[in-house]
Amino acid sequence: MFEPDEALEMHAGAVGMMKGNKNISVLTTYADVDAVVSKTSSEATNTALEKSLQNVYSRASVSGQLFAPTGSQALSISITNDMSLMMILANKYSRFVTYIINFLFANSNINFKYSILPVSWYNVSQYITDTLKLAQSGYSYLLPAIAAGLSQKDLINVKKLENDALDLSILLIPLASSYTQSSGQVGRPELPLEEKSPKTI
Numbered sequence: 115m116f117e118p119d120e121a122l123e124m125h126a127g128a129v130g131m132m133k134g135n136k137n138i139s140v141l142t143t144y145a146d147v148d149a150v151v152s153k154t155s156s157e158a159t160n161t162a163l164e165k166s167l168q169n170v171y172s173r174a175s176v177s178g179q180l181f182a183p184t185g186s187q188a189l190s191i192s193i194t195n196d197m198s199l200m201m202i203l204a205n206k207y208s209r210f211v212t213y214i215i216n217f218l219f220a221n222s223n224i225n226f227k228y229s230i231l232p233v234s235w236y237n238v239s240q241y242i243t244d245t246l247k248l249a250q251s252g253y254s255y256l257l258p259a260i261a262a263g264l265s266q267k268d269l270i271n272v273k274k275l276e277n278d279a280l281d282l283s284i285l286l287i288p289l290a291s292s293y294t295q296s297s298g299q300v301g302r303p304e305l306p307l308e309e310k311s312p313k314t315i
Contacts, residue, residue, distance in 0.1 A: 190307045193236045204230040233261050240306075 171178040211228040233241050238261055245257040259269040276282040
């Protein structure tokens, strides 16, 4: 325990130290106290910041959801937004590599094109599904295979092995059922994640 005179000297010293700095506020007391912090000021600050940020987006005539989405589909939209921005750089890189390859190896009969597919770890499943639907209508068979990690040569070798050497197309016959005999999809097609309502998700 401090003597009263010592406590007064400590108090006077603390007050003297605080006088030189306007950014520090200290309350000294002889008794036990509890600090009670009101959240009203911080909430008001957050509200003011949100209004200011919304004002920036409004003056730029864009939606704040493009850059800082909120809600259940925020992550999916954010990844799609990042992918669209990165594909601008990827397309420029593709044109550069195409120019270099054609400059070195192209001739009047052969012309090359280098492309980077808009595929990442986050959308590879959706990309394969979309390209398979295109393949069912007669479009490229290679795109879903490339997205799945197979090169053109790998795809040809695997199909030759399965069909010619192993006869898997003959050996693997699915059981007859309403599922295997039906070519149409039953029920309403599932909506993409970004088009679903938060309650549905």
